[in-house]
Amino acid sequence: MNTEQKKSLPFHFPKKFLWGAATSAHQIEGKTHNQWSVWELENAKSLANRAEYTTAHVPVWEEIKTQAQQPENYISGNAVDHYNRYEEDFALIKKLNMNAFRFSVEWSRIEPAEGAWNAEALAHYKTYVRKMKAKGIEPIMTLFHFSLPVWFAEKGGFRKRRNVKYFVRFAEKVLQEIGSEIRYVITVNEPEVYAQQSYMAGNWPPNKTSKRDMIAVYANLAHAHNRVAKLAHSMSRRYKVSVAKNIVHHYAGDDALLSRASAVVARWLADDIFFFFTKRHMDWIGVNYYFSNRYYGYRCHNPNEQVSDLGWDMQPENIQFVLERLFVKYNKPIIVTENGVADMHDETRQWWITRTLGAMHRAVQNGVPLEGYLHWSLLDNFEWAYGKWPRFGLCAVEYSTGKRTPRKSATWFAQVIKKLRY
Ligand code: BGC
Secondary structure, three states, X not given: OOHHHHHHOOOOOOOOOEEEEEOOHHHHOOOOOOHHHHHHHHHHHHHHHOHHHHHOOOOOHHHHHHHHOOHHHHOOOOOOOHHHHHHHHHHXXXXXXXXXXXXXXXHHHHOOXXXXXXXXXXXXXXXXXXXXXXXXXXXXXXXXXXXXXXXXHHOOHHHOHXXXXXXXXXXXXXXXXXXXXXXXXXXXEOHHHHHHHHHOOOOOOOXXXXXXHHHHHHHHHHHHHHHHHHHHHXXXXXXXXXXXXXXXXXXXXXXXXXXXXXXXXXXXXXXXXXXXXXXXXXOOEXXXXXXXXXXXXXXXXXXXXXXXXXXXXXXXXXXXXXXXXXXXXXXXOEEEEEEOOOXXXXXXXXXXXXXXXXXXXXXXXXXXXXXXXXXXXXXXXXEHHHEOOOOOOOEEEEOOOOEEEEOHHHHHHHHHHHHHHO
């Protein structure tokens, strides 16, 4: 592309920018046996029975209610069979002109029983990463993305500080066996979301509703991150380690002191405490951005002018403020490790990405060392307790056949990436 054409683009990003998509093992691989899959089988019926109560507020309820009221929706099962179809999916990544892919290794496959390593699973991920790299795709590997081996969950999971050593041992094994081709390592995905949903809100396994448990899990995940980061650095300086942190943009809706104070406190509770304990062991910051919270006094009240299929308030451009704040405060490179929208009719995805690119561009202009953008997600996938109806994929997946089809927004985004990259 010549300089004239480049000038006509509204956005410019650094040359080596990572353009990609993000996923997690349990949500796409299929046939996992872990704490989640066991929980799904036990809870599918009641999730289906309660769907009207839990989900009828979403704007697409009329369209999805039949699916949402069927137990099958809540069982990941074959998911989108990425474990077997990954080469096809790497080809999709290339087709979308991307040069990076975020995935997670499934602990329950690698260590199905305590201390017993599954050579086949390790060999699978080794080949997986090798093939990805051979296609010119930068692997960004997550070690814990919400799913745990049953044996580890039975020991009390991350609720117990003494269990962290098992995670560290797993991380060591993974880095030894498949780490040689990896640079970017994410230890933990969204520690606060996991601690909140699983130990406080009672929505995810093990369905606890205790503030104390939540705090303990959050603290143990910070500790787990630090230990794995230290270990990775001792193994090779090549590793660039971070967490993928869900960052909400908390902001005041008016000038009142109380509104501003509420936003500061919310940011501090949600993000700064965690970074206070982990920042020395972070080479970069992974940001998952989906929403903003607006405060009036001590109350959170969002505009909700435009909401996604999940009913989430959409303010994509606020990612700019998240990126700027994190850089000013922590002075680290940043990668957007997740960002996207549940949009079954593909009506808002292109708009969302356009606004996001503009906002990221402004942040870069203002000095933020942003190194990549990974859209959530490459494919439609299993959306945890909501099951299969939410559609986050750049590529639509027909669950009955596994057929993948890039959505219109994906084809458009691929063209944008091409212009930005070359
Ligand atoms: C999680 C993903 C999830 C996505 C959309 C993030 O909180 O890391 O696993 O699918 O958001 O809800």
